[in-house]
Amino acid sequence: MKTTKINKLISTLNPMDYSTESDILEKHCVDWRGEYVGSSDLIIFPKNTKQISSILQFCHRENIQIVPQGGNTGLVGGGVPRKNHKEVIINLSRMNKIRKIDPIGNSITLESGCILDNVKNELIKYEFEFPLSMGSRGNCQIGGNLATNAGGVNVIKYGTIRQSVMGIEAVFASGKIYSSLKNIKKNNTGFDLKNLLIGSEGTLGIITAATIQLYPLPKEKIVIWVSFNIFSKVLDFYVYMNKKFKDLITSFEFMNKESIEVLEKHECKLNNLKRNQCYCLVELSNFNQIDNFSNFIASSIEPNMFENDEFIISKSEEENRKFWNYRESIPLAERKENFIIPHDVSIPLVNIDKFVNDTTKKIKLFSRSSKIINFGHLGDNNLHFNVLINDSEKKNKQSIKRSVNQIVFDYVSKYEGAISAEHGIGQLRIEELKKHKDYNEIETMKNIKKVFDPKNILNPGKIF
Numbered sequence: 001m002k003t004t005k006i007n008k009l010i011s012t013l014n015p016m017d018y019s020t021e022s023d024i025l026e027k028h029c030v031d032w033r034g035e036y037v038g039s040s041d042l043i044i045f046p047k048n049t050k051q052i053s054s055i056l057q058f059c060h061r062e063n064i065q066i067v068p069q070g071g072n073t074g075l076v077g078g079g080v081p082r083k084n085h086k087e088v089i090i091n092l093s094r095m096n097k098i099r100k101i102d103p104i105g106n107s108i109t110l111e112s113g114c115i116l117d118n119v120k121n122e123l124i125k126y127e128f129e130f131p132l133s134m135g136s137r138g139n140c141q142i143g144g145n146l147a148t149n150a151g152g153v154n155v156i157k158y159g160t161i162r163q164s165v166m167g168i169e170a171v172f173a174s175g176k177i178y179s180s181l182k183n184i185k186k187n188n189t190g191f192d193l194k195n196l197l198i199g200s201e202g203t204l205g206i207i208t209a210a211t212i213q214l215y216p217l218p219k220e221k222i223v224i225w226v227s228f229n230i231f232s233k234v235l236d237f238y239v240y241m242n243k244k245f246k247d248l249i250t251s252f253e254f255m256n257k258e259s260i261e262v263l264e265k266h267e268c269k270l271n272n273l274k275r276n277q278c279y280c281l282v283e284l285s286n287f288n289q290i291d292n293f294s295n296f297i298a299s300s301i302e303p304n305m306f307e308n309d310e311f312i313i314s315k316s317e318e319e320n321r322k323f324w325n326y327r328e329s330i331p332l333a334e335r336k337e338n339f340i341i342p343h344d345v346s347i348p349l350v351n352i353d354k355f356v357n358d359t360t361k362k363i364k365l366f367s368r369s370s371k372i373i374n375f376g377h378l379g380d381n382n383l384h385f386n387v388l389i390n391d392s393e394k395k396n397k398q399s400i401k402r403s404v405n406q407i408v409f410d411y412v413s414k415y416e417g418a419i420s421a422e423h424g425i426g427q428l429r430i431e432e433l434k435k436h437k438d439y440n441e442i443e444t445m446k447n448i449k450k451v452f453d454p455k456n457i458l459n460p461g462k463i464f
């Protein structure tokens with residue numbers, strides 16, 4: 001049943017710009033993993049920044065709470081309304097124009113609703129690389145990427161998206177428009193509001209557009225697939241590759257045996273490849289117009305270096321895609337399991353081996369038949385350390401989750417990591433944030449939130 005306030009808001013909108021239909025609302029109220037199912041009476045699809053400004057002015061006056069939503073691929077329940085709270089969804093998908101490509105300043109200015117993959121493909125025509133890529137690129141949007149400070153598979157080369165953002169346009173809770181789409185790298189004019197908006201998960205403002213730094217499109221990319229019988233060799237390999245190829249490395253991904261098992265169970269087989277304990281996928285990009293790049297890579301590696309391990313250098317774009325498909329299909333395979341407890345953690349590389357060993361041992365003591373599906377962006381210290389719980393142990397899901405989370409996050413603290421590397425806090429990690437982040441830092445964050453959004457209408461119940 002819609003409230004009078006929501007009906008009043010609807011009366012200000014063009015019927016083409018919103019929906020109250022239950023099947024549309026239902027689709028937008030559930031997150032990608034199907035873990036968070038919220039409710040809402042209204043979803044708005046604004047077309048421009050001015051329209052968002054008038055909607056927020058109205059919502060601010062009438063105390064209507066809203067959720068900004070991009071491609072809804074977030075993994076922490078941040079982009080959907082909460083159960084029984086009926087926030088209005090503001091979905092950015094129609095704000096999908098590229099406003100400008102600047103070939104001199106090497107930048108793009110684009111609206112929040114642009115889908116990441118579309119942007120990347122468009123930029124190929126201009127021989128530019130967009131500095132972000134990840135498995136969800138066919139659905140996630142630039143606004144969502146900025147609001148989550150997305151990481152993905154190229155952080156080792158370009159950093160998280162924050163490192164490439166030059167300017168932002170956003171609408172604050174009051175409806176005021178903040179526009180700083182400056183195509184400049186240096187701007188020391190007081191506090192940097194854009195950096196507060198990046199990673200704020202829709203709690204400080206609705207991001208409507210951004211100017212992002214672009215990079216030269218490499219002439220070609222080569223993927224190396226390696227497997228080892230022991231984790232310590234992965235780290236040795238990482239150090240070795242960094243010394244050899246530092247600036248050419250654009251991805252360094254890790255997968256353990258259980259990740260490949262779940263992949264083979266639900267998605268695809270590793271054709272003709274050795275089954276092993278640990279796997280790495282390394283992408284090298286030819287930025288320097290090196291002739292016969294594949295030969296250059298092969299000849300730079302000492303003979304016999306990997307003679308006891310499987311070591312394959314891709315020979316074609318098709319083979320690159322095949323290896324990437326193995327890595328990127330792991331989250332899709334995991335989704336088909338019944339009970340996975342996900343963790344997206346960051347651990348200093350020097351502690352990763354100890355973290356994995358200690359945490360795995362303790363989890364096995366708690367649940368003997370559990371499996372650790374451990375994969376991720378190793379080059380950025382980022383592991384998706386996901387615990388698969390056996391069917392017979394699923395009686396008390398909530399209590400199992402609490403115990404496993406406690407084990408994992410206590411070791412994250414012990415080994416000086418972060419409880420969320422790239423997915424954010426959303427609804428999923430509110431309790432852990434309270435426990436593992438410094439009290440004063442959280443209080444300062446809350447005070448900042450009050451300045452931006454004194455009535456708490458922007459994505460309430462997320463992060464805090």
Ligand SMILES: Cc1cc2nc3c(=O)[nH]c(=O)nc-3n(C[C@H](O)[C@H](O)[C@H](O)COP(=O)(O)OP(=O)(O)OC[C@H]3O[C@@H](n4cnc5c(N)ncnc54)[C@H](O)[C@@H]3O)c2cc1C
Pocket residue numbers: 032067068069070071072073074075078079080092112133134135136139140141142143144145146147148149150151152153201202203205206207208331332422423426459462
């Ligand atoms: C298969 C798969 C692989 C993934 N791989 C990675 C990965 O490698 N690295 C990584 O970082 N993430 C990854 N993710 C998570 C997800 O894709 C990212 O968090 C992405 O940046 C979210 O973008 P989105 O448009 O889907 O945002 P949504 O899910 O719609 O929203 C995410 C958050 O941003 C807020 N938001 C969305 N748009 C705006 C806006 N315009 N203004 C203000 N707030 C907004 C929402 O309120 C919410 O809090 C993956 C997800 C999947 C499903």
